[in-house]
Amino acid sequence: MLLPSTTIAETPFNNIKTDIILQTSDDVQFHVWSIILAEASLVFRDMFTLPQPTISQTAPVIPVSEASQVIDPLLRLCYPVDDPALTDLSLLGRVWEAARKYALDEATKLATTAVHAFISTSPLQVFALACRLEAEEEVKLAAKAWKSSETFRSLISSGNPKVFDYTIAGASYIHEMSGIPSGAYYRLLSFLRADHDPDTPICTTPVIGHPEIETTKHSFSFDIPCSADADVVIQSSDGVDFRVHKLMLRSATAEELLQGEATTQMVVEGLPVVEVAVRGEILAEILKLCYPMYKFLVEDCSIIRQMLQIASLYKMSKVVEVLKKRVMDLLDRYPLSLYFVAVEQSWMDVAEAAARQLAKAPIENLFVEEMEEFPTDAYHRLLKYHHAHTMIVANIAAQYSNGAKRWMKLKLHNHGDDFLTAKAMVPILLPVVEMNLEWKREREGSASRFMGSLTAIMYKSQSMVSDIEEAISNFEL
Numbered sequence: 317m318l319l320p321s322t323t324i325a326e327t328p329f330n331n332i333k334t335d336i337i338l339q340t341s342d343d344v345q346f347h348v349w350s351i352i353l354a355e356a357s358l359v360f361r362d363m364f365t366l367p368q369p370t371i372s373q374t375a376p377v378i379p380v381s382e383a384s385q386v387i388d389p390l391l392r393l394c395y396p397v398d399d400p401a402l403t404d405l406s407l408l409g410r411v412w413e414a415a416r417k418y419a420l421d422e423a424t425k426l427a428t429t430a431v432h433a434f435i436s437t438s439p440l441q442v443f444a445l446a447c448r449l450e451a452e453e454e455v456k457l458a459a460k461a462w463k464s465s466e467t468f469r470s471l472i473s474s475g476n477p478k479v480f481d482y483t484i485a486g487a488s489y490i491h492e493m494s495g496i497p498s499g500a501y502y503r504l505l506s507f508l509r510a511d512h513d514p515d516t517p518i519c520t521t522p523v524i525g526h527p528e529i530e531t532t533k534h535s536f537s538f539d540i541p542c543s544a545d546a547d548v549v550i551q552s553s554d555g556v557d558f559r560v561h562k563l564m565l566r567s568a569t570a571e572e573l574l575q576g577e578a579t580t581q582m583v584v585e586g587l588p589v590v591e592v593a594v595r596g597e598i599l600a601e602i603l604k605l606c607y608p609m610y611k612f613l614v615e616d617c618s619i620i621r622q623m624l625q626i627a628s629l630y631k632m633s634k635v636v637e638v639l640k641k642r643v644m645d646l647l648d649r650y651p652l653s654l655y656f657v658a659v660e661q662s663w664m665d666v667a668e669a670a671a672r673q674l675a676k677a678p679i680e681n682l683f684v685e686e687m688e689e690f691p692t693d694a695y696h697r698l699l700k701y702h703h704a705h706t707m708i709v710a711n712i713a714a715q716y717s718n719g720a721k722r723w724m725k726l727k728l729h730n731h732g733d734d735f736l737t738a739k740a741m742v743p744i745l746l747p748v749v750e751m752n753l754e755w756k757r758e759r760e761g762s763a764s765r766f767m768g769s770l771t772a773i774m775y776k777s778q779s780m781v782s783d784i785e786e787a788i789s790n791f792e793l
Contacts (some may be wrong), residue, residue, distance in 0.1 A: 325388060336364065338391075338732070339376045344384035346391060356394045384409045393423035402430045405438055407444040407664045416449060419577060428454070435461045435483075446518040449501045455500075455519045459507050462488065468508070480703040482509055488695050498656075498687040498695035503575035505680065538600045540607050548577065549589045550603065556596030557584055558603050568606035573632040598622045605635050612642055617653035617686070620646075624661055640666065647673055656686040659694045668793045669697055675705035675788075701793050707789045716780045 322339065324330045325346040334347040353360040363378060389400035389411050402408040412427040414420075431454060431670055435442050439462035446454035462468055463484060465504035471487050481484040485505055496519070503518045538558055546559035550573060565571055573592055582589035604610045613618060620639060627635040640663065643654050647670050647764065674682075679702055687695060733758060 325384065328395065328574050329388070332374065337375050338387060339377050339379050340384040340387050341381055341761070342383045344387075345377070346384075346387055346785050352394060356422060357418050357420045359417075371514070382410070382414050386414055388419075389749075390414050390420070390423060393426050394420060402427070403490060405434050405441055407432075408434075412445070413449055419583070432457070435587075439488050440488065441492055443504065444490065444496060447493075447496045448521055448753065451517055452517050455517075459504055459518060463508055478707055483703060485699045488705070489692070493696075494693040495691050498690045498692050499683070501692040501695055502683055509680070538604065540604065541609065547586045547587060548574065549587045551582075551589050551591045551601065552596035552599045553591075553593050554596050557589070558596075558599065558719060560586065560603055560606070565603075566604045569634045570602070570606050570630065570632045574630070582696060594626050596654070598626060602626060602632070602635060603616065605638055612638055614642070615646060615649070617646075617650050617657065617684075620654075621657045621660070621686070625659065628661070636661075644669065652679070652682050653684045653686050655698060656684070656690045656694060659690065664793065671701045671793050672788065675696065676704050683747055697793060701791075704786060704791060708791065709784055712780060712783050712787060716776060732762075 320644060322343045322345050323343050329346040329348060331347050334349050336348050336350040338346040338348055338355070340346070350364050351361075354364060389402060389407070392398070392400045392769050393411075393415065402411060408430055411423070412431055415423040415427050430450075431442060431445070435454070439458045443455055443458035443462065446452075446458060468484075468487070471482065471484060474482065479481060488504060488508060489501070500519045503516070507518060507750070512689065540560065543559050544562070546561055548562050548565075550558045550560055554559070562571075562574060565573055574590055576590045576592075577588055580588050580590055582591070594602070598619065601612075601614060601619065605612060614623075618643065624636065624639050626632075627639060640661075643657060643663075643666060647654055647666070651670045651673040655667055655674065658664075658666035659671055679699070706752065
């Protein structure tokens with residue numbers, strides 16, 4: 317019997333004599349033969365052996381997470397009927413994903429063949445789709461197709477365009493890439509810039525220790541005052557006990573760590589034990605921050621990020637404030653890693669500060685492990701900001717130079733001359749020097765002409781810096 321909100325699929329999936337019903341996320345029921353799907357997929361074979369919720373009196377109903385527009389062509393790839401015409405890449409991608417999910421080997425092969433037909437016309441769309449499914453072969457085929465396309469070749473032959481969308485990074489990004497890892501986008505750009513085809517994978521993520529599955533125990537210290545007077549034990553996920561004071565946790569807005577105290581049955585040395593799903597290494601640093609005498613000196617960006625994740629989860633606002641200050645202190649040393657940390661925490665002020673720090677030098681070859689976990693849209697925004705920052709500096713520099721092609725500072729020692737106002741060293745930007753400084757080799761009178769122009773170029777250099785700083789301050793990430 318159909319529920320009021322459900323409908324029956326079109327033929328051949330409307331045969332009420334079948335022995336299985338697949339119900340999609342949009343409440344369409346597909347009447348199918350279990351023997352066909354069991355032969356096509358071990359996943360379905362195992363699924364049919366499990367107890368199923370029964371809505372119909374004639375066949376068990378198995379809910380699936382896909383919509384009917386995906387399940388219909390997927391089943392047609394399995395049934396002895398004509399294959400569906402998959403002319404929409406977006407829909408084909410979802411069918412391809414479902415075929416891989418349910419281990420439908422023949423359907424996967426047919427969908428893969430259909431995807432290949434789009435590589436020459438939509439290489440970046442296929443790249444994004446294949447990367448999301450970690451289909452490395454199709455990822456590389458799509459990357460090579462984009463690299464050999466007329467659009468890409470015209471891009472690289474145009475030099476260094478002033479518009480970001482016409483750079484390699486800008487033109488090689490589409491909105492479908494927003495959810496894939498930044499690391500994959502970074503490797504795509506590296507592949508596009510290279511003179512040869514690298515053998516390394518593009519979409520495959522390198523093995524990185526995950527905080528929830530890491531089994532290696534790290535050594536760490538936990539020494540708090542008056543530990544003998546502790547009134548609760550916080551136990552980490554890897555079995556480390558921390559004797560702490562509830563009052564200190566509450567004063568540090570960490571009281572949610574104690575939320576399991578009322579129901580715990582565990583006791584250690586007469587103290588209630590509260591279990592939290594946090595590794596001991598991270599929990600130790602968080603608990604130490606609850607004590608005001610502790611000075612936080614951790615520099616490991618991965619540790620700081622994990623601490624922020626836990627502090628945000630348990631609503632430890634004061635702990636988050638301390639960690640944010642530490643992030644700001646470390647921006648000049650680890651700007652790229654901490655840029656991603658700031659994005660994750662929605663700290664746009666910190667993210668912009670990190671981006672400004674990164675804008676001081678080229679970043680196309682910079683890579684950090686955080687890029688494997690953050691979506692590409694965050695990295696793309698950074699690259700776009702970096703390009704805009706570079707253009708702002710170049711445009712202002714052009715106003716102070718005669719097309720200077722280098723960028724550096726000259727440091728001139730002050731030996732007490734009146735025309736130098738600085739006490740030690742005066743930075744003079746090279747574009748200003750090239751425009752104003754006329755050095756002549758004649759011995760007589762050369763020093764006076766040099767010194768006379770030096771005062772002017774010093775002030776012009778300072779003016780140039782001020783103009784750049786003002787322009788950049790009005791530019792947002």
